[in-house]
Amino acid sequence: MTRPSPPARRRYRVVLAIGVVLAGFASAALLGRSDPAQSADQTAIGRGTVEDTVTALGKIQPRAYVDVGAQVSGQLMRLHVKVGQMVREGDLLAEIDPALQQAKVEAGRAERARLTALLDELRARADFAQAQLARQTALRRVEAGRGEAYDQARMEARTAAAQVDATLAQIRQTDSTLQADEAQLGYTRIYAPMSGTLIAVDARQGQTINSTYEAPVLMRIADLSAMTVWTQVSEADVTRLTDGMPLYFTTLGHPGRRWTARLQQILPAPPKPATSGGSNGGASSGGGTGASTVVLYTALFEVANERGELRPEMTAQVFFVAAEARDALTVPVAALTAKDEAAGLHTVAMIGPDGAVETREVRVGVRDRFNAQVLHGLAEGERIVTGWRTDDGRPPRVGFRL
Numbered sequence: 001m002t003r004p005s006p007p008a009r010r011r012y013r014v015v016l017a018i019g020v021v022l023a024g025f026a027s028a029a030l031l032g033r034s035d036p037a038q039s040a041d042q043t044a045i046g047r048g049t050v051e052d053t054v055t056a057l058g059k060i061q062p063r064a065y066v067d068v069g070a071q072v073s074g075q076l077m078r079l080h081v082k083v084g085q086m087v088r089e090g091d092l093l094a095e096i097d098p099a100l101q102q103a104k105v106e107a108g109r110a111e112r113a114r115l116t117a118l119l120d121e122l123r124a125r126a127d128f129a130q131a132q133l134a135r136q137t138a139l140r141r142v143e144a145g146r147g148e149a150y151d152q153a154r155m156e157a158r159t160a161a162a163q164v165d166a167t168l169a170q171i172r173q174t175d176s177t178l179q180a181d182e183a184q185l186g187y188t189r190i191y192a193p194m195s196g197t198l199i200a201v202d203a204r205q206g207q208t209i210n211s212t213y214e215a216p217v218l219m220r221i222a223d224l225s226a227m228t229v230w231t232q233v234s235e236a237d238v239t240r241l242t243d244g245m246p247l248y249f250t251t252l253g254h255p256g257r258r259w260t261a262r263l264q265q266i267l268p269a270p271p272k273p274a275t276s277g278g279s280n281g282g283a284s285s286g287g288g289t290g291a292s293t294v295v296l297y298t299a300l301f302e303v304a305n306e307r308g309e310l311r312p313e314m315t316a317q318v319f320f321v322a323a324e325a326r327d328a329l330t331v332p333v334a335a336l337t338a339k340d341e342a343a344g345l346h347t348v349a350m351i352g353p354d355g356a357v358e359t360r361e362v363r364v365g366v367r368d369r370f371n372a373q374v375l376h377g378l379a380e381g382e383r384i385v386t387g388w389r390t391d392d393g394r395p396p397r398v399g400f401r402l
Helices: 006-034 099-141 147-186
Strands: 040-044 046-069 074-079 092-096 189-191 196-201 217-234 246-251 259-262 296-304 315-332 337-340 345-351 357-367 371-376 383-388
Touching: 040 345, 046 196, 046 296, 046 357, 046 371, 074 099, 092 217, 099 147, 217 315, 259 296, 315 357, 315 383
Parallel strands: none
Antiparallel strands: 040 383, 046 217, 046 315, 074 092, 092 189, 196 217, 217 296, 246 259, 246 315, 315 371, 337 345, 345 357, 345 383, 357 371
16 A cells, blocks of 8 residues: 655645544534533522621720819829729729818818907907997987097997908808818819729829819729710711611621611711811811811710620721611622612523523612622522633623523
């Protein structure tokens, strides 16, 4: 048998390669025609909970607290409490050196004693002057006395009575000053104005306290059995909030734990912008040059804290629930193609019984970032397409029915 020449062999190889390529294209076309779903990312329609929420950040603060200050100046001689300690209303917290206030009280009491003694003397003089006036009046009636003596007696009686009244006024003034000094002396012993936990102590034993211009804060007492969450909500979302709407929040320190509550109040105006060198804890609404343009409104709600798991200044991730659908048929948002957003109409790509891909119109209700509630058009267990594993990310040209 004669072997083919080299040019003939090359032609044979080219024809063979072309045949292999055509066979591959034919196989791929037949495969795509018979099962286009192999190019699709699929998921089955199931049930779940869909929440339409407004998300915001908040700070946890005690619902009730008081800053305890000093009303008198002096050295802090004794500090009877420490941070974290539980106190009851009326407990002694601290003592300031009472020497100065005690001296003022003693001086006031001595002055009152002096005025009391002087009052007794002046009353005796007034009684004597009144008796003298009575005698001169009797002599005048019988024209036995001199007119000059009568006038002198009347003047002395009136002067003595005026001196008594003046001394009584001085005693009242001294009593008032003494009362204030005694109150100042009482302020050297600082008592708890409410029951709670000492969450901050800013003073040290031996420190000199100066309350001349304003009362310095020594410590803070808070009732940690209930907390208030101060939440900052953007102006784009605040109109969706209503008093009494349900909500829940989480904290960084308790992953997986949810606290539930209801919105109690939305403050009517955003916080004032922070002054120079200060901060108001959130974005301001200032409109000046360089100021932030983000406007945040404050939403408040309370939550019980009997176990003390929530602490002041914790950050809360808050979710205000505007709408909710439980145990509802859900469809991934990624599978939806908008048709009429206002009416909730969308289309989805379905995997038919014969393996072909078809489109179907569905109506959705509540939706979040990932899922939407199915109101009409899909049944539980049906498979839908969430994406395509093609080069251009589009459905394959074969095996797709509109």
